[in-house]
Amino acid sequence: MVDVELRLEEFRIELNGYCYRMLGSAFEAEDAVQETMVRAWKAFDKFEGRAALRSWLYRIATNVCLDMLGSAQRRARPMELGPSAKAREVTEVVPLPEQVWVGPVPDSRVVPDRSDPAEVAVARDSIRLAFVAALQHLPPKQRAVLILREVLAWSAQETAELLGLTVASVNSALQRARATIASADLTGDRLEPLDKDQSDLLSRYVQAFEAYDMASLAALLHEDATVSMPPIALWFRGHDEIRQWMLGPGAHCRGSRLVPTVANGLPAFGQYRPSGPDGRHEPWALIVLETSGNKITGINSFLDVERVFPLFRLPSHPDEAA
Template structure:
């Protein structure tokens, strides 16, 4: 195994693209998920992954083998993400722009407005990765929208340290090497990051765990949500929600918490005469739906993507994303009239 790896490295250094692909391809999916956790954006993660692969190709001559190839690739990816976080302006918040609909007063204005969902179809083989013994999070938990959102509130260095240590379980000494810093600095950053996450627990903290994927309970909630949304039945929708249900709409900063206010928000949408068709998919390990507005001629135009967080047999959170997120999920921008 080691001799074949050494041969691939030697050939790749000599310019053999096939050898380089054989070395890096097994790690691409997990690196993309790592970049997604760091950046909270599917598109930014795609860009960071491409930058990582290019940097690895160009810098392979500097790989000395003291760390594993996987660790070396994570070092490159992490530093590419840190550069993105520190330099480029993140996507700004947008203003409410649905004509004829006046939303209720929000519970608060959110600070994390650049969040994007991650398609479950790309998670295969990406979260079943070898973890160090000090990893503190289940891989499915660490890709949830609530967790990824909470990560985005951390300063960049603390964010990187927490993901590398608590999500992936890299030893502190390796993390120090990846970030060109000291062991004490890593320990200090991790302590502060953990404290910040603890203070910023998501609204769903303490809820019942979600039902198993594709279980009868999950299927019943999904069917109930689709029926309520497509028939504009606010009462049926509200009956599915937890008392403290949380709704957000990045990049809109409006956030709503509580069954009554979320019900009023959805009622304002339905009262305006807007009717929708939903197409099920999955994002971040959670049920998701492409939302299509039905035009007078029956054509259904994509307006966004909803991701729902489940707790027991209820919905504890709804997150609505822009229609630009339909494409990464393989969903069309429009659908023909139903027969």
């Protein structure tokens, strides 16, 4: 059975990516893939090769995800739950449960290491926060159709066989899914490490944030840039509101240090905030940046560091970063 386990493990990363897009949570995706592996391992002696192993695993993973989505609420981003806040009017912040939010995921957990740059680009585009949030608006089977057809490039026939539908039903579901996704704002750039302009933008962001220079930071923001802080529901839009928040309740972030990483095909940073009189820096947030052109359009600070930092293998202290 060791050989079976090795054969199944070959598909873990791409199955993680599929389940993450379906579920909107890296933690639920890993649970779903683990359940898929267990079911496949138990039933492997009945697998007669009538379908490709990959197709068989995707069928199991789809059924696991559909079961998990049966009683789950739709995951969202703060910007979908209500209007932007006014920094001066915020009197309290109340965290909401983890299952409310679309969460971040490390690229390494969901993007297979392939030689085809085009396939890698599609994989990264389809895990961006905006795209994953848009997927959550689709009914579960419609969601699966869109991912299988548009992201994984399955044929209509293959998709129909996997989902137990007719080809006509798959084509109809795909058309409806495309219409829903088309209404979402999916503009933005993925991380391009070799892009000098993007690299310069990120370097300037780190310098401005670590110096807590709000004038320099504002100069990097698009005029309609947003800041959100899951699991807190409030969010802000525009230079003035972001500046007021950062210099008001958010001023405790002054003196923070940033450690670079990658999340959802986007540039990201582990944020370490000063804590205590000795000035020691402690984990505070995973910051995921959305950019377009030479401006930052979104700053997403995920505050659940007890779960998120280990997921991204971020150290407990910035000086421990490789």
